[in-house]
Amino acid sequence: MGYVFDLGSVLNGKYLDWFLIGLATTLALTVAAWCLAMAMGIILTLVRMIPFPPLGWFVALYVEYHRNVPLLVQIFVWYFGVPSLLPRPARQWINAHHGEFLLAAIALGLAAAAYVAEDIRSGIRSIPKAQYESARSIGFGYLGAMGYVVLPQALRIAVPPLINQTLLLFKNTSLAMAIGVGELTYRTREVESYTFKTFEAFAVATAIYLAISFGIMALGSWSGHRLKLETR
Numbered sequence: 427m428g429y430v431f432d433l434g435s436v437l438n439g440k441y442l443d444w445f446l447i448g449l450a451t452t453l454a455l456t457v458a459a460w461c462l463a464m465a466m467g468i469i470l471t472l473v474r475m476i477p478f479p480p481l482g483w484f485v486a487l488y489v490e491y492h493r494n495v496p497l498l499v500q501i502f503v504w505y506f507g508v509p510s511l512l513p514r515p516a517r518q519w520i521n522a523h524h525g526e527f528l529l530a531a532i533a534l535g536l537a538a539a540a541y542v543a544e545d546i547r548s549g550i551r552s553i554p555k556a557q558y559e560s561a562r563s564i565g566f567g568y569l570g571a572m573g574y575v576v577l578p579q580a581l582r583i584a585v586p587p588l589i590n591q592t593l594l595l596f597k598n599t600s601l602a603m604a605i606g607v608g609e610l611t612y613r614t615r616e617v618e619s620y621t622f623k624t625f626e627a628f629a630v631a632t633a634i635y636l637a638i639s640f641g642i643m644a645l646g647s648w649s650g651h652r653l654k655l656e657t658r
Contacts, residue, residue: 429625436626441617448613449634455531455599455609460592462535467542472572474547485543492540497533498601504533505605530602538595545587549580589646593639610634 437445474485492500505526509517520528553576561571581588603612610631618627 431625432623433626433629436617436621436623436630441621444613444617445610445630445634448608448610451527451607451613452596452599452609453638455527455534455602455607456592456596458531459534459538459595459599462531463538463542463591463595466536466539467546468577470539470543471546471550472569472577474543475550475572476568489540489544492537497537497598498604500537501530501533501601501605504529526602526606530599530605530607534595534598534602537598538591541591541594542588545584545591546577546580548587549582549584550576552583553579585646585650589642589650592646593642596638596642597635 435441470485470488473481476482508529509520509525512520557579558571558576561575562568566574599609600611602609603615606612614627614631617630618624621627
């Protein structure tokens, strides 16, 4: 007897709710990690541009660690290792406030920050050095020259690679299921386990991942176009 593909069996009742809850968790995890990645990426870039070699070495070490250690290992380090170094009240607070989600967002955000920092640094390198020197000559300090003159242009140039990093970050949220975060892949496994409809469950998850990914790419394309027009 052939296999009967029945998509309706996983898209009704509580199973549909599980998909929606998983999607909401995935989006929340992506946004939280993305905000952390952007903030840390900008800070790391500015620190690395300071002409003081030890700071540059520190940032380079940070980038190489996050580039060369598997992301799943980094998540495990944050989930199983870091809390054990914290005081007992801090561990209790984390456990009482969805610690697996919080620690997964930190791990994902810090890992993505390494790539974001490199993308922004590449954007800064494409800005003529004379602009930075001109900003300093009219009275801006280092942070003022970078924040008001160089960084806005570098971010505009870095939009395409930053969109790619956003897309990669969105997909990497699926790794958080390894520590029990109820994101989309985790919920899909639950649906598959209860219904034994493997193809249907993962077909729905695949369609959702594709739809969100295409949405991010479309938003990136639109943003890049808008920013390009504004500079003319």
